[in-house]
Amino acid sequence: MHTQLTINGENHDLEADERTTLLDALRQHLRLTGTKKGCDHGQCGACTVIVNGRRINSCLTLACMHDGDEIVTIEGIGTATDLSVLQQAFLSADGFQCGYCTPGQICSATAMLEEVKAGWPSHVSDRLDGAPELSDEEIGERMSGNLCRCACYPNIVAAIRAAAGSAA
Amino acid sequence: MRPFDYVRPSGMPEATREASRAGSAFIAGGTNLLDLMKLEVMAPDRLVDINRLDMGECSATPAGGLRIGALVTNSDLAADEHVRRDYPLLSRALLAGASGQLRNKATTGGNLLQRTRCYYFYDTSAPCNKREPGSGCSAIGGATRLHAILGASEHCIATHPSDMAVAMQALDAAVEIENVEGQTRSVPLSDFYRLPGDTPQVETVLGSGDLITAVVLPAPVKGSQIYRKVRDRASYAFALVSVAAVVGVEDGTIGSVALAFGGVAPRPWRDHEAERILAGERPSDELFARFADEILREARGQGGNDFKIPLLRRTLIATLQSATDESR
Ligand SMILES: Cc1cc2nc3c(=O)[nH]c(=O)nc-3n(C[C@H](O)[C@H](O)[C@H](O)COP(=O)(O)OP(=O)(O)OC[C@H]3O[C@@H](n4cnc5c(N)ncnc54)[C@H](O)[C@@H]3O)c2cc1C
Ligand code: SF4
Ligand code: FES
Ligand code: FES
Numbered sequence: 001m002h003t004q005l006t007i008n009g010e011n012h013d014l015e016a017d018e019r020t021t022l023l024d025a026l027r028q029h030l031r032l033t034g035t036k037k038g039c040d041h042g043q044c045g046a047c048t049v050i051v052n053g054r055r056i057n058s059c060l061t062l063a064c065m066h067d068g069d070e071i072v073t074i075e076g077i078g079t080a081t082d083l084s085v086l087q088q089a090f091l092s093a094d095g096f097q098c099g100y101c102t103p104g105q106i107c108s109a110t111a112m113l114e115e116v117k118a119g120w121p122s123h124v125s126d127r128l129d130g131a132p133e134l135s136d137e138e139i140g141e142r143m144s145g146n147l148c149r150c151a152c153y154p155n156i157v158a159a160i161r162a163a164a165g166s167a168a
Numbered sequence: 169m170r171p172f173d174y175v176r177p178s179g180m181p182e183a184t185r186e187a188s189r190a191g192s193a194f195i196a197g198g199t200n201l202l203d204l205m206k207l208e209v210m211a212p213d214r215l216v217d218i219n220r221l222d223m224g225e226c227s228a229t230p231a232g233g234l235r236i237g238a239l240v241t242n243s244d245l246a247a248d249e250h251v252r253r254d255y256p257l258l259s260r261a262l263l264a265g266a267s268g269q270l271r272n273k274a275t276t277g278g279n280l281l282q283r284t285r286c287y288y289f290y291d292t293s294a295p296c297n298k299r300e301p302g303s304g305c306s307a308i309g310g311a312t313r314l315h316a317i318l319g320a321s322e323h324c325i326a327t328h329p330s331d332m333a334v335a336m337q338a339l340d341a342a343v344e345i346e347n348v349e350g351q352t353r354s355v356p357l358s359d360f361y362r363l364p365g366d367t368p369q370v371e372t373v374l375g376s377g378d379l380i381t382a383v384v385l386p387a388p389v390k391g392s393q394i395y396r397k398v399r400d401r402a403s404y405a406f407a408l409v410s411v412a413a414v415v416g417v418e419d420g421t422i423g424s425v426a427l428a429f430g431g432v433a434p435r436p437w438r439d440h441e442a443e444r445i446l447a448g449e450r451p452s453d454e455l456f457a458r459f460a461d462e463i464l465r466e467a468r469g470q471g472g473n474d475f476k477i478p479l480l481r482r483t484l485i486a487t488l489q490s491a492t493d494e495s496r
Contacts (some may be wrong), residue, residue, distance in 0.1 A: 001174065001314075014234050017171075018171075018172060018173070018174040018215075019169045019171065019172070021202070040206065041203050041206065042199055042203060042269075042270055044216075045267065045269060048269055054243070054272040055268060055269050055272060056270075056272050056273050057199070057269045057270060057273070060198055060199045060202050060203060060270075060273065061176075061198050061199075061202065061273065062195075062198065062202065063215055064174055064217075065198065065219060066197070085394075098233060108268070108269065110334055111268075112268060115243075115268065118247070119241070119247070120246070120247045121246070121247070121252070121259065121263065122263055123260075123263040123264050124402065125263075128252040128256050128259050128260075129253075141402075141403050141404070143268075144267055144268075144402075144403035144404040145266075145267025145268050145269045145270065145404060146267075
C-alpha cells in the first residue's frame with residue numbers, strides 16, 4: 001500500500017503493509033528512530049508525534065490512515081546543534097535519566113503548550129473558560145499520557161515550566 | 169495483527185455498504201480497535217476508514233441543543249465553546265478520560281463503542297463469552313476489581329469503560345444512525361446499549377453496516393452539572409466509579425434531576441424511577457441516602473468489586489451534596 005507522508009517538512013513515499021502502524025513506519029521503514037516504542041498500546045506516550053499540529057500516540061494509528069498528513073517527530077523539533085527551547089530546558093533541568101521517554105515527552109510538551117495557548121482546559125482546571133494557568137499541577141495532568149520509568153517527573157515538570165516561562 | 173483489506177470510502181452510502189459485508193469494521197480514531205487487533209481480540213477482515221467522511225463538526229440544533237458529529241475528537245468536544253458553556257458536565261467527563269494524546273485521536277462515535285477493559289476479554293487464552301460466545305466467563309470467580317455491580321448477568325459481568333457516555337446519558341443524548349439503505353434513525357442513549365443477558369457479545373442496537381453519524385444533545389437544562397470520577401490514579405486511569413449529575417434547585421426544592429453512573433454496569437447506568445425520589449424534595453443527606461438505597465437495591469458484588477457498592481453510595485451522595493450546596 002502506498003502512502004504519502006510529509007515528515008519534518010520532507011516528502012516521503014511509503015510502501016508498506018496495511019498493518020504498519022505510524023510508529024513502525026517511522027522507525028522501521030523510514031529509519032527515524034528518535035520516536036520510541038514503549039508499550040505499543042497507547043499506555044506510555046513514548047511514541048508521541050505531532051500530526052497536523054496535534055500530539056498523538058503513533059503506535060495506535062495506521063500509517064495508511066495518514067496519507068497526505070504532516071508529521072513532526074523529535075528529529076524535526078531540533079538538532080544537537082540547534083535545540084528547541086524545550087530540549088534545552090530538559091537538559092538544563094536534568095529532565096531525564098535513561099532518556100527513553102524523552103523524545104515522547106518533548107513532542108508531547110511541545111504540542112501541549114500550544115493547547116494551553118489555544119485555551120484548552122484540563123481535568124484540574126478550576127474553570128472551563130478563561131486562559132489556563134500553567135501550574136505544576138496543570139503540567140502534571142496535561143502530561144499524564146507520558147510515563148517516565150526513571151520517574152524524572154519533578155525535573156520534567158521543572159523543564160516544561162521553564163520553557164513555558166521563557167516562551168511567554 | 170491479522171491481515172485485512174483497507175478501504176477508504178468517499179461517502180456515507182459507500183461506507184455503510186462496505187461495512188455491511190461480513191467481517192468488516194469501521195475505523196475512526198483507532199485507539200481502541202487497533203489495540204484489540206494487535207492482541208487479536210478483534211480480527212476484522214476489512215477496515216472501513218471513515219476519517220475522511222463529513223462528520224467532524226458540532227452544530228446548534230433548531231431545538232436549542234447541539235449536534236455532535238461522530239468524528240469530532242474528544243479534545244475538540246471538550247474544548248468546544250458551546251459545550252464548555254452549556255454542557256460543562258460533558259467537557260469534564262471527557263477531560264477526565266484517557267490522555268491528551270488519546271483524546272486528540274478518540275472520536276465521539278468510537279468512544280461510545282469502545283469495548284470493555286475486562287482483563288479476560290483481553291486475554292485470548294481465557295474463556296470469555298463476549299469474545300467467544302459460549303466459552304464461559306473467566307471473570308466470575310476471578311479478578312473482578314473493574315467489574316459490574318449492576319446490570320450484569322451470569323454470562324458476563326463486564327463494565328462499559330467510557331466517561332463521555334456517562335455524561336451523555338445524564339444529558340439525555342440521542343444517537344443518530346445511518347443504515348445501509350441510507351435511512352437515518354435516532355436512538356436515545358438509554359436504549360442504545362443492551363444488557364448482556366445471555367448474549368454479551370451483542371452490546372448495542374446497531375445492525376450490520378450501521379454508521380453512527382452524530383450524537384444529539386437536547387437544549388441544556390438549568391442547574392449545576394458535575395462529573396466526579398474515582399480511580400486508582402489521579403490521571404490516565406479508567407473509572408472505578410463515576411457519577412454524572414445535572415441537578416437544578418428552585419426555591420429550595422430539587423427541580424430537574426438526572427444522574428448517571430459509570431464503572432459500575434455494562435452500560436452508563438441510569439434509573440429514571442429512582443430519580444423521582446429526588447424530584448420536588450428539599451435536598452438533605454437523608455434524602456440522598458434514600459436515593460442511594462434505591463439505586464443500589466439490586467447491586468451485587470463479585471468479591472473483588474464489593475468495594476464499589478459503598479464507593480458508589482458515598483460518591484453519589486457527595487456529588488448530590490456539592491450539586492445542591494448553594495441551596496442548603
Ligand atoms: C491507555 C488508554 C487509556 C484510556 N482511558 C480512558 C478513560 O479513562 N476513559 C475513557 O472513557 N476512555 C479511555 N480510553 C478509551 C478511549 O476513549 C477510546 O479508545 C476511544 O474513545 C475510542 O475512539 P476511537 O475513535 O479511537 O475508536 P476506534 O478504535 O476507531 O473504534 C472503536 C469501535 O467503534 C467503532 N466505530 C467507530 N466509529 C464509528 C461510527 N461512527 N459508527 C459506527 N461504528 C464506529 C469501530 O468499528 C470500533 O469497533 C483509554 C484508551 C487507552 C488506550
Ligand atoms: S466479564 Fe464478560 S468480558 Fe469479562 S470474561 Fe466474563 S464474559 Fe468476558
Ligand atoms: S508505545 Fe505508543 S503509547 Fe506506548
Ligand atoms: S528518563 Fe528513563 S524513562 Fe524517562
